[in-house]
Amino acid sequence: MRTGTDRRRRAFLTGATVAALLAATMTTAGPARAADPYITVASTTSTDNSGLFRDILPKFEARTGIGVRVVAVGTGAALKLGAKGDADVVLVHARAAEDRFVADGFGVDRRDVMYNDYVVVGPKDDPAGIEGMTDAAAAFARIAAKGVPFSSRGDDSGTNKKELQLWQAAGIDPKPHSGTWYFETGSGMGATLNTAAGRGTYALSDRATWLAFRNRAGLAIAVEGDRRLFNPYGVMLVNPAKHGHVKVKEARMFMDWLTGPAGQAAIAAFRPGGRQLFFPNAKNATN
Secondary structure (H helix, E strand, O other): OOOHHHHOOOOOEOHHHHHHHHHHHHHHHHHHOOOOOEEEEEEOHHHHHOOHHHHHHHHHHHHHOOEEEEEEOOHHHHHHHHHOOOOOEEEEOOHHHHHHHHHOOOEEEEEEEEEEEEEEEEEOOOOOOOOOOOOHHHHHHHHHHHOOOEEEOOOOOHHHHHHHHHHHHOOOOOHHHEOOOEEEOOOOHHHHHHHHHHHOOEEEEEHHHHHHOOOOOOEEEEEOOOHHHEEEEEEEEEOOOOOOOOOHHHHHHHHHHHHOHHHHHHHHHOOHHHOOOOEEOOOOOOO
């Protein structure tokens, strides 16, 4: 006999095996849909690396009996999963890409959920001399001018998109320097921070993953507080007009909970080590 936990199990999938693992999950769970309701949420690695979903999803599942299976990838990959109909809900953090997703007809009912911010981290001895700066683009320009190593996610995630915006604001294209002082990991935030710690490089990180990161070695926050480092998260329903199998009722129940009083309170109450990692800011749906 399966327990309630078994019925509501969640799969956190990452890396190049996402498609294969997702297909296997859907295949094994499919026959039990009527008695074992679940939705698939394509989301960012920060909601996984930080432990947020592991903390708040059991509250939703206990209230509704609906399981949530999370595919934790970069924002770009999450949006692609949504566009292909391989998820019911997308929760990401790249507003311009989210707006395009809706405008292109792949998503509907985008809603604000929460926010935090990005930080530039780097070696404690600060070879680029950027510690204490509050202009992230100027800090990036100084890193490039000195040719100090920088680790980029390079994975089309929300963090990678923000990083590239900062390079553009600095008037610099780092791509020609790939493999010299600019290293593209093609990995999630945790793996990229591990690379930065191992190589002693700078990196851009969302604050939640940074605070949850344990292998800091000689890394520390160098730059924070720039308004351009604001990091909002949004949730969208995958358009059922494009993908008729989307579980609209269950997905909307999840979105309503996440952006309603109970979900917003759960987000605010997630404070590992007493530190609040995400700040709820849900409003009415914008689309």
